[in-house]
Amino acid sequence: METRLLEPMESLISAFVLITFLQTALGAQEFYRQPTHESAVQGSSIVLRCIIKNRDGTVQWTHGGFGLGTERNLPGYDRYTMIGNTNSIDVDGNSIEEYSLKIDNLQLIDDTNYTCQVSPGDSDEGIISNMATVTVLVPPSPPILSGKVTIPVTLEKPTNVTCDALNGKPKAQITWKKDDVRIMENTYELTTTQPDGKRVDTRGIVTITAQPSDAGKKIECGAWNMALKEGEPLWTQATLDVQYAPKLTLTHSNPDRTIREVDEVKFTCSGEANPFQITWRWYRNGELQADVNGYQYTIPRITRDFHGQIIRCEAENSVGTTAVEHSLNILYGPKFKGDPAHVSVDQGERAELVCEAEGNPTAEITWRRQNKYSVLHTGSIYVIPSVREGMFGVYTCTATVLGFHEISRDIYVTENGPPQITSDATQYASIGDRAMIQCLSISSPKPIFVWSRNSQPIDYASSGRFSAPEEGLPFGGKSSLQILDVQEEDFGIYNCTVINTKGSATLMIKLEKSEEVQMAVIIGSAVGGVAVIFIIVIACIIYYKCRHSDNESYAETDSNTEIKKRDKNESPSEMTKSTLMDQWRQDYNYRYSAEFDDVDAKVGNTSGQYVCYDTERYGTMPTNHTNGHLYGEGVDDLGPLNRFENSYSTGYIPSTFRSPSRTDFTSGRVSANELASGRTSVNDFTSGRVSATDFTSGRVSTTDFSGRASADLVEPFRLPTADNTTSKLATNV
Structure with missing residues (x-):
């Protein structure tokens, strides 16, 4: 019984020993044949060989690193199949199995790397074949010449003819022929890889210098790559059409005279070409005139801006482009260049006054003292070698161009001195608003501003809310200390220090809270x-x-005219006095607000009072910093400031009464009727056309103003002292 049970077990052990012996004797799994690189034309079929000896694992192909599956029909890949016999045994008793990969209807997607892999078996490790690359060849598309039937070439001028062969893999090679004769010189190729990274577009270029005999000749372009049969390129051809670019002539409607500013000018461009289908373009100084079409270009009203500019007519046909140009010469009157360049010097120093003007013909520059007729100098630069006391003042330069009106401008020569600050000592702001503390300085030469508080310079970078932009003025400068989002602690005293090479000045400015x-x-x-x-x-x-x-x-010759006029008027009321006074104060606040004329000069002191001059309108100058005089020659010297009254030498001078002297109001040469009728205005006092003797000659009484002025304003001609402690005066300067 025991013997029968042991017999089956002995059989199993014997079989196991036999299998182990056979595996050891026959060897491990390995490749009998591996795949190799292959090249084929798109649309054809290829086979990648993979034969395995003693296969123990599972076979799989990879496509670009991705597995295709283990079944021979490779589901999901209709054009891919694993083929070959799996039951062969060689002479040594080794099993031979084939798992070759067949690819039908080859496409660009198949252009990649492949491997044959066998997974590990019960007793063998996995194996991987050599990597095989499949190259898919794509023939180029039929070549395309730059002209389908005829190719225009320029007579006796090198012309490039192009031929495009697209979508080739590899790139196409271009061959040129002219009347069946191979062209070997002046040929070039340009290649561009398409976005798929595989196909290449090729452009062949041949440079032809056409001669008259080339007209009607045949030019051929051939494209070939490895996807085509040897010696059988793809050909295309066209006929050479020898042409020439337009030949042009440019004329204008004023051929016999120079163009003058505001003239109407018509430009005409004419010419010939082959072919004659021409596209016209007009340019002015290189800028395309897009609204101009055709062979004519009209400028209805030409200006000086056109002078020196180039009018260009450009004609284009299918062969090429030709252009002709005309440089404009426009006659125009004088015009100053840039802003007036005022000069500040010390006595005895050299002063160089510059006044440049443009004009065609060239503008002639002459220099005079203001309101003088004698010419001091001709030329754009007038040099005073050593400026003496009487030479400070206003100089007028005049620009003249023959045939046009002359123009003039004033250049001021001021004397250097220590700076003076003319800003209000008290300025205002509201919590949460932006404060603007302004420090205006009369300074020659230009000043440097330094802001401080509590004896410490303001650190703009670390504060985050403080900044101090500066503005250059003709006779000094202005610095504005800006404070963003004003807080309670921002109110108080700020120190503005102004420095120039002649000295310094300091003003303590108090920032107060404005009343709502x-x-x-x-x-x-x-x-x-x-x-x-x-x-x-x-x-x-x-x-x-x-x-x-x-x-x-009334008749003007009536001896009783002035008596009758005085009888018709009553004494001015208090309301009239107040109205005229308010008008003068409003005139002051307007002229010296933040929107002042940048040629005005202001001289003051640290008390916050002003001495102001409308230099642009009346041609006066700021006082000398040391004695309060203006320097000039003859009537150019305006005399000391206290010619008005001592109380006004450092006070407010209304802009309405800048020019006349005080004595003009006591001579009596005007009637109040002239004021009331509009024939005489307050400005007449400033221009010198009306003398104040009209008030005392017997022809006019102070009552003749009928509410326009009071006697208090005529004699002794004073304004009440300005209130510097309120916000009624302008704080923006």
């Missing part, structure tokens, strides 16, 4: 102001008509 005004008060004041202005306008119109009627009733 109720909106109702603002609206009420605005409405009331409009109503008052309306009433005044109506009253002035009625008054003017009445006075005009009265004036007509």
Whole structure:
């Protein structure tokens, strides 16, 4: 019984020993044949060989590193199949199995790397074949010449003819022929790889210098690569059409005279070409005139800006482009270049005054003292070798061009001195707003501003809210200390120090909190102001008509005219005095607000008072920093400031009364009717056309102003002292 049970077990052991012996004797799994690199034309079929000896694992192909599967029909890959016999045994008794990969209808997607792999078996390790690369060859598309039927070439001028062979893999080689004769010289190729990284576009270029005999000849382009049969390139051909570019002539409507500013000018471009289908383009100084079409270009009103510019006519046909140009010569009057360059020097120093003007013909420059007729110098630069006391003042340069009106501008020569600060000592801001503390300095030469607080310079970088932009002015400069989002601790004293090479000045400026005004008060004041202005306008119109009627009733030769006029007027009321005074104060605040004329000069001191001159309008100059005089020659010397009154030498001078002297108001040469009728204005006092003797000659009494002025304003001609402690005066300078 025991013997029967042991027999099957002995059989199993014997079989196991036999299998182990056979595996050892026959060897491990290995490749009998591995795949190799292959090249084939797109659309054909290829086979990658993979034969395995003593296979123990599972076979799989990879395509670009990705497995295709283990089944022979490779589901999901219709064009891929594993083929070959799996039951062969060689002479040594080794099993031979084939798992070759067949690819039908080869496409560019098949252009990649392949490997044959066998997974590990029960007793063998996995194996991987050599990597095989499949190269898919793609023939180029039929070549395309730059012209389908005819190719235009320029007569006796090198012309490039192109031929494109696209989509080739590898790139196509281009061959040229002219009338069946191979062209070997002046040929080039350019290649561009397509986005798929495999196909290449090839452009062949041949440079032809056409001769008359080349007209009608045949030119051929051939494209070939390895996807085509040897010696059988793809050909295309065209006929040479020898042409020439347009030949042009440019004329304008003023051929016999020079073009003058504001003239209408018509330009005409004419020519010939083969072919004659021409596209016209016009350029002015290189800029395309897109709204101009055709062979004519009209400028209805030419200006000086056109002078020296180039008018270009460009004609293009299928062969090429030709252009002709005309340089414009425009006659025009003088015009100054840049801003006036004022000069500040010390006495005895050299002063160089520059005044440049453009014009065609060239502008001639002459120099005079203001309101003088004698010529000091001719030329754009006037040099005073050593400036003496009487030479400071205003110089006028005049630019003249023959046939045009002359123009003039004033250049100021000022004396250097220590800076002076003319800003208000008290300025205002509101919490949460942006404060603007302004420091205006009269300074020759230009000043340097330094802001400090509590004896420490302000650190703009670390503060984050403080900045101090500066502005250059004709007679000094302005620095504005800006404070963003004003806080309670920002109110207080700020120190503005101004430095130039002649000295320095300091002003302690107090920033105070501005009082808030109720909106109702603002609206009420605005409405009331409009109503008052309306009433005044109506009253002035009625008054003017009445006075005009009265004036007509009097004869100018009547010896009783002035007595009758005085009898017709009553003494000015207190309201009239206040109105005229307010007008003068408003005139001051307007002229010296933040929007002042940048040629005005202001001289003051650290008390916050001003001495102001309208230099642009009246041609005056700021005072000398040491004695309060202006220097000039003859009537150019304006004399000391205290010619008005001692109280005004450092106070406010209303802009309405800058030029006349005080004595002009006591000579009496004007009647109040002239003021009321509009024939004489307050400006007449400033221009010197009216003398104040009219007030004392017996022809005019102070009552003749009828509300326009009071006697207090004529004698002794004073304004009340300005209030520097309120915000009524302009703080923006």
